[in-house]
Amino acid sequence: MDKFKKTFAFLFFVISGIILGGFLAEVCQNIPYFNWMSWGRDIGIENWNVDLYVIRFHIGFMIRATLSQMVTISLALILFAKIGKNL
Numbered sequence: 001m002d003k004f005k006k007t008f009a010f011l012f013f014v015i016s017g018i019i020l021g022g023f024l025a026e027v028c029q030n031i032p033y034f035n036w037m038s039w040g041r042d043i044g045i046e047n048w049n050v051d052l053y054v055i056r057f058h059i060g061f062m063i064r065a066t067l068s069q070m071v072t073i074s075l076a077l078i079l080f081a082k083i084g085k086n087l
Contacts, residue, residue: 005087010080017076021069028068040066 028034044062 002087006084009084009087013076013080014073017073018069020076021066021072024068024072025066037068037071038066040064040069 025038025040028037042062042064045060046062047058047060050057050059
């Protein structure tokens with residue numbers, strides 16, 4: 001049970017850091033002195049089209065990693081390290 005709680009808490013903190021970082025990137029994009037927080041790169045595979053005459057499908061996977069997400073994920077992991085000891 002303890003391992004489940006720690007795993008769930010870890011995933012919660014990481015996903016929260018990703019979501020909060022994405023939100024901060026969108027908010028800071030139009031603020032003059034904080035627009036550097038929205039700087040990021042797209043990582044992944046562009047759309048790849050497969051046409052088999054009967055079936056056609058697209059395969060692709062892209063992740064946009066921003067500076068604010070890196071900061072919030074780091075803060076979330078530090079916070080998890082402090083709180084995770086007591087779980």
